[in-house]
Amino acid sequence: METAQQLDKPALGTNDAARDKAINEQATMTQDTPYPDQTVGKPFVDDPKMRLRDVEVFYDDNQAIHGVSLDIGKNEVVSLIGPSGCGKSTFLRCLNRMNDTIDICKVKGSLHLESQDLYDPKLDVVELRARVGMVFQKPNPFPKSIYDNVAYGPRIHGLANKKYDLDEIVETSLRKAGLWEEVKDRLHAPGTGLSGGQQQRLCIARTIAVSPEVVLMDEPCSALDPIATAKIEELISELSESYTIAIVTHSMQQAARVSHRTAYFHLGRLVEMNDTETVFTKPEHDLTEAYITGRFG
């Protein structure tokens, strides 16, 4: 990790594919320690959508994330797995600055969405969150109608000039979220009256209605039954054609099914990040292997 940090620091904010490649190789070489102080695997990609380096998160004096560096590629689905309390949700919430709502939370490091520094003091957080949308663990539709839930984002961002445009955005978003056929006859019924799985798809429709570039999902299926989960997973695969997706999940099957690359977090450190297939078939780190084979977590 020492070397990775030193190598990486001069490159902050720039895109140096060669250096990242070198780090990838170096990371793969050192993997003998059982304690997660160095990332193994391939955390970096060429031309990433989000480039995150040495991310550290503090809650007051408690450090929740220790020097995590990884890339999220364009139109890639990255899943973050790991035991409870390992910091994966905290990390995810850094990516659209949802951690700002927690007073005691401090974020350090270099986080970029393409060339935009996420923690640039001049950055408009509101605009960032429109580019990086978020779906939460528990479905949280507003106590409004289905239509108003989806139209909420487009309305506050002025995405539609006419009622007709707004109708179209709502329909497209609901279709993309696979909910249109189920709700088209009751668009003005309250969103809270839907089933859990439908509510979660409504929340996804609400998020993609503002046309974000990246969609963050924080355990989107943990409150759902297997059928609703299957629908959402199918949806994630479809959405990855147009969006970049980062998903936190407790279900390893889910990570294996939906994601291209998988990152394994342990005690606030990124232990291993690799192609999903590699992580689940030939994990490089002992801790990863222990977790995916169910020895703990």
Next chain:
Amino acid sequence: MQTGNLLLLLVVMVAGAYYLGLRRSFALARPLGGIRHLHSLPFYFAMRSAMWCAIPALVVLGLWLAFDDSIIRQQVLASLPAELQPTDASSYNLTLSKIQNVASGALPVNFVEPPIAAAAEHLQSLRQTSAMALTVVIIVLCMLGGAWAWLKVSPQLRARQQVERVLQTLFMLCATVAILTTVGIVMSVLFESIRFFGKVPVTDFLFGLQWSPQTALRADQVASGGAFGAVPLFMGTMLISAIALLVAVPVGLMSAIYLAEYASNRVRTVAKPALEVLAGVPTVVYGFFAALTVAPFIRGLGESVGLDVASESALAAGLVMGIMIIPFVSSLADDVITAVPQAMRDGSLGLGATKSETIKKVIFPAALPGIMGGILLAASRAIGETMIVVMAAGLAANLTANPLEAVTTITVQIVTLLTGDQEFDSAKTLAAFALGLMLFITTLVMNIFALHIVKKYREQYD
């Protein structure tokens, strides 16, 4: 023995019964191999003994004290010769107080007729007998109760359950006191109001536009017959309450939004109690603040722009009342805004909404039922508020919607009708009860409505 001493004796005897019960249960437990072989802990056996000792004695004591005076009185009056027997209520009271004064030594014996003096002596002796008998009865009851409980102590006795049942009854009686008091108040107001409506028709009271409660006390007095139209009072009450709500609702709501959504924890811990201090200021202090500071200020301000402002304007009273009820609105609104789940805020912020957009479009609609409940509670408080309006709103029953004029309210009129020496059978004083009944019904309906809304809201987010 005097009642006070008797009570002391009772306490001693109860303590003794407790101690004996405790001793006996320990004594019973020892040969069995410890207190775990008893059904209940020794404490419960002791409590049971104390209760058996105290409760029958206390019940008899209460009944005795409630009835012994009237029984003695009847006996004394019955002992009087026929020519001195009272004929009506006032001579009954006169004779009785004469006898009592002689008996207590306030009136010398040679000032009254001999039969009265004899009656006084009779009264004295009856009282002594009664006190004596009471003492004996209480002591006997205590001892019997205590002895019975002591004898019944056995390892199988379910003392714990019995103590539980007595305590349950005690709690229920305490709760009943509050309910019965409410019922009593409502009933007395209701019956007096019915008497009033016997003198003044209900329709005149509810729909009359003229309020001037002065009536002639004697036939030769020059005075109006009195007009009891409550509409000007209702209008005045509503006007002042409306002004108060116009002040309290925006200020209270916005301060609640600030406290719940924007203020840092440090500001919140200081500002919230500070705001709630407003509710702790005595209303009489608000009253002289309104009458001495705000009213002259408004009058001066009005005059400087050429408006004619009464020195006791509805505006002054309403403004100060509004300040007083700010904490009702802000505290309740703060609670319901804080109760809106964080997930709602996250959802909205995650879509790129700003904080104020989130508040306006998501939190406020979600919290609206609770906020409405708070506003209604504040409104019923404003309608029932008395001291501020007594000091600042004036007495003239003007039927006007102009806040710069003096108006009067229901509460002010109740105060003026009932202060001073009054006879409680004239339409004037009875009108106060009718007004009180109206006020009670209005605030009750508003409170029920508000509580209903708040309850509905709570069911939504739990």
